[in-house]
Amino acid sequence: MGKTATSSKIQIQTLRDRGMELDLPEEKIKEILLDIGYYRLGFYWNPFEKNKSHEFNGGTKFSDVVKLYYLDVDLRNILSRYINRIEINFRTKVVYYVSNKYKTSSTWFIDPIVMNSRFISTINDYYNDKFKNNNRTIQLHHKKYPKDTYAPAWKTLEFFTFGSITKIFKSLNDQDIRKRIANEYNVLNLNKFVNLIDTIVFVRNTCAHGGVLFDFQIPEGIAILPGINFNSNNRHSLDSCIKIISYILNSVSESRRIEMDELIKDLFKNHKDNNVIRGIIESKIGYKFD
Known part of the structure; x- marks a missing residue:
């Protein structure tokens, strides 16, 4: 994810694979990623990560990241x-x-x-x-x-x-x-x-x-x-x-x-x-x- 550009579809799947609860409709999540940007939003899900592999703590919600x-x-x-x-x-x-x-x-x-x-x-x-x-x-x-x-x-x-x-x-x-x-x-x-x-x-x-x-x-x-x-x-x-x-x-x-x-x-x-x-x-x- 670091050196190759990816589509919003892949970005969403990556968040899901790392354990984030995607508690908003997928189209809304895609809209938010295209609005704010995956990289910038990453600063705000950083405190929810539990290790260097960027896996998320249990119960981490996409909506909380957006609220932050x-x-x-x-x-x-x-x-x-x-x-x-x-x-x-x-x-x-x-x-x-x-x-x-x-x-x-x-x-x-x-x-x-x-x-x-x-x-x-x-x-x-x-x-x-x-x-x-x-x-x-x-x-x-x-x-x-x-x-x-x-x-x-x-x-x-x-x-x-x-x-x-x-x-x-x-x-x-x-x-x-x-x-x-x-x-x-x-x-x-x-x-x-x-x-x-x-x-x-x-x-x-x-x-x-x-x-x-x-x-x-x-x-x-x-x-x-x-x-x-x-x-x-x-x-x-x-x-x-x-x-x-x-x-x-x-x-x-x-x-x-x-x-x-x-x-x-x-x-x-x-x-x-x-x-x-x-x-x-x-x-x-x-x-x-x-």
Whole structure:
């Protein structure tokens, strides 16, 4: 199955031979395989496998695999929506505070007074012909001001990724601005704030690229903050990451934080009575039901 393409009919028979209970009509299963893909769906039946031969535990149902997949999809959509609020807010604060501190340097992201030399040396990785051609605002700026090497920061950074904005934040020479921004998210320790933002960016990138969430683990442990209790003291789990997203989001909008928390709680609650999915939510994601 690894190196040769197979038909959905063979794929269905393979699942049956490995012990999966195909509890949906065969035409529906075929439709799902052609929609999601056998390979992608394999990430979601992996926790049901009992050995390296990919045989399934007794009682493994195709419908539970599909439920786990859509749990992941729904969770990804929720997190993407609210991380976007954090991203926009963070970008705005960086641009606002730095631009107003260095009013005579509209392109401060390449100014050695403002930025460290390591970032400036990599600017062509971010600001190049592809960047200019792909962003109409930047394109129009250079058409209107052909002598400008770069557009002003408030135009340019609008089209930088969350990860790139985070790198800019880390590269600021002005520690006072960095601390001021961190404090606005109720984080007093700058190193901890960087850790939290890096965590959110990592989750954001996983969501943006369709990564699997139910067994997500953050490589670097999340910084400890007063008032946040990580279940089982696991500072790598998705549940711990969600707690951090919620904490930072609360400084952006308390109502949006409440909204996100309720959506995630309701999503997990919908699977509370399915012992299989509930077990994965608790053991893999790290969430604890009330």
